[in-house]
Amino acid sequence: MIKKVNTPLNEESARSLRIGDRVLLSGTVYTARDAGHERLYNALLRGEDLPFPLQGAVIFYVGPSPAKPGSVIGSAGPTTSYRMDSYTPMLLEHGLKGMIGKGQRNEEVKAAIKEFGAVYFAAVGGAGALLAERITDAKIIAFEDLGTEALRQLEVVDFPLIVAGDAEGRDLYIEGPEEYRAQHEIDADNYGGQLQ
Amino acid sequence: MREFDVQLLTDAVRRMAAQSNQILSPDVYAGLVRARESEDGLTAQSILDDILRNADLAAGKAMPICQDTGMALVFLQVGRDIHFQGDPYEAIQEGVRQAYEENYLRKSIVKDPLRRINTGDNTPAMIYTELIAGNQVKVSFAAKGFGSENMSQLAMLKPADGVEGVKRFILKAAREAGPNACPPIVIGVGIGGNFDKSALLAKQALMRPLDVRNCDPFYAALEDELLEQVNNSGIGPMGLGGRTSALAVSIEVLPTHIAGLPVAVNINCHATRHAEEVL
Numbered sequence: 001m002i003k004k005v006n007t008p009l010n011e012e013s014a015r016s017l018r019i020g021d022r023v024l025l026s027g028t029v030y031t032a033r034d035a036g037h038e039r040l041y042n043a044l045l046r047g048e049d050l051p052f053p054l055q056g057a058v059i060f061y062v063g064p065s066p067a068k069p070g071s072v073i074g075s076a077g078p079t080t081s082y083r084m085d086s087y088t089p090m091l092l093e094h095g096l097k098g099m100i101g102k103g104q105r106n107e108e109v110k111a112a113i114k115e116f117g118a119v120y121f122a123a124v125g126g127a128g129a130l131l132a133e134r135i136t137d138a139k140i141i142a143f144e145d146l147g148t149e150a151l152r153q154l155e156v157v158d159f160p161l162i163v164a165g166d167a168e169g170r171d172l173y174i175e176g177p178e179e180y181r182a183q184h185e186i187d188a189d190n191y192g193g194q195l196q
Numbered sequence: 197m198r199e200f201d202v203q204l205l206t207d208a209v210r211r212m213a214a215q216s217n218q219i220l221s222p223d224v225y226a227g228l229v230r231a232r233e234s235e236d237g238l239t240a241q242s243i244l245d246d247i248l249r250n251a252d253l254a255a256g257k258a259m260p261i262c263q264d265t266g267m268a269l270v271f272l273q274v275g276r277d278i279h280f281q282g283d284p285y286e287a288i289q290e291g292v293r294q295a296y297e298e299n300y301l302r303k304s305i306v307k308d309p310l311r312r313i314n315t316g317d318n319t320p321a322m323i324y325t326e327l328i329a330g331n332q333v334k335v336s337f338a339a340k341g342f343g344s345e346n347m348s349q350l351a352m353l354k355p356a357d358g359v360e361g362v363k364r365f366i367l368k369a370a371r372e373a374g375p376n377a378c379p380p381i382v383i384g385v386g387i388g389g390n391f392d393k394s395a396l397l398a399k400q401a402l403m404r405p406l407d408v409r410n411c412d413p414f415y416a417a418l419e420d421e422l423l424e425q426v427n428n429s430g431i432g433p434m435g436l437g438g439r440t441s442a443l444a445v446s447i448e449v450l451p452t453h454i455a456g457l458p459v460a461v462n463i464n465c466h467a468t469r470h471a472e473e474v475l
């Protein structure tokens with residue numbers, strides 16, 4: 001099923017999403033990756049205000065390629081999320097409701113998604129040109145010195161996502177492959193032993 | 197002796213860096229189309245559709261396929277009868293510099309691994325040189341993303357581990373790469389040589405077109421078997437479940453020492469960007 005979702009997210013809409021849902025997201029999202037997260041995290045530790053309102057916010061883990069003259073942004077696909085895991089629970093505690101990235105999250109992040117009622121979206125990695133088409137505006141709002149890692153405010157329209165982690169604590173990165181193996185009756189011996 | 201103007205190298209690298217980042221090579225595109233046909237799940241199908249649409253769009257708009265336009269790798273095979281006029285290495289770096297600037301490719305290289313200041317022009321490219329017969333220069337270019345590079349592994353196995361140990365290690369690496377390397381992945385394997393040569397072999401294996409198997413039937417069969425097993429994991433496109441976890445397993449081997457069995461696994465993503473020219 002394809003669901004249309006708008007940002008900012010509230011807890012109720014975040015909690016209504018389930019792994020495997022295909023979502024078209026519209027509204028404002030913020031970009032941050034490794035270095036940006038470190039700064040956001042430290043600002044929260046020091047009790048400072050962040051460059052954007054975290055309440056209900058969605059963060060997209062991306063370092064876009066440079067925009068060509070006349071375009072809003074260059075290619076803009078997700079980067080691998082686990083590198084942000086150590087900073088994420090604190091952001092969720094302070095109101096972050098959605099994250100867009102790729103790859104599995106650790107147990108602490110999954111627990112915080114469940115506790116605070118948030119959602120983890122997967123975007124198709126390496127589909128940077130396709131995703132850029134759905135970004136209608138981009139401006140740097142902080143950390144300009146970080147170059148591609150600067151904090152950007154994006155406007156997205158029907159940004160195509162798949163719910164990979166939901167507020168029930170479920171994880172499509174575990175259940176998706178399991179379901180495939182169950183449907184095709186593949187047992188552990190046929191793929192070289194136990195997963196995990 | 198052929199006099200070789202290094203400007204030719206700059207131009208070739210500049211062309212290949214732009215082209216490989218914008219146009220998915222036909223072997224990879226065909227592999228993705230076959231993958232799409234083999235999927236029966238909705239999630240996997242929609243992801244592969246998006247990946248193919250993305251490739252079409254990138255080619256049409258001369259945009260990078262992926263925002264991680266990679267670390268530039270150049271494999272140089274130099275004919276012994278070549279005399280370079282100028283510095284071939286600097287010529288290659290200049291080609292990278294020009295391509296990444298002119299085509300709005302992302303500059304992802306830091307000058308120092310710990311102090312991490314961006315070099316600003318995506319140089320230096322990693323250059324590998326080999327001498328061959330003749331008076332031509334073969335240049336292979338790859339833009340290597342690090343989502344997949346980070347998932348690569350190397351092991352110094354014992355000879356007693358044998359082919360079973362090698363298989364286990366390759367499958368473990370593929371599983372641990374899981375969703376992070378943007379599956380469907382391409383798996384380059386180097387077996388033999390020593391510690392560093394096995395890693396180089398694995399990287400060279402990634403330069404091989406996806407539809408070409410190892411010319412030794414023993415290793416070709418091993419490639420097929422491993423591909424089947426990796427795809428039985430169900431990891432699937434982007435790791436969200438499905439048939440196509442990998443597009444290919446390519447193995448390269450070298451003689452090794454009686455006491456050792458080095459195995460290196462270099463992982464590449466579905467945005468496998470490689471190109472080759474003979475000058």
Ligand code: SF4
Nearest residue numbers: 126262341343378465
């Ligand atoms: S792993 Fe490959 S496809 Fe994925 S983000 Fe990195 S370069 Fe792009």
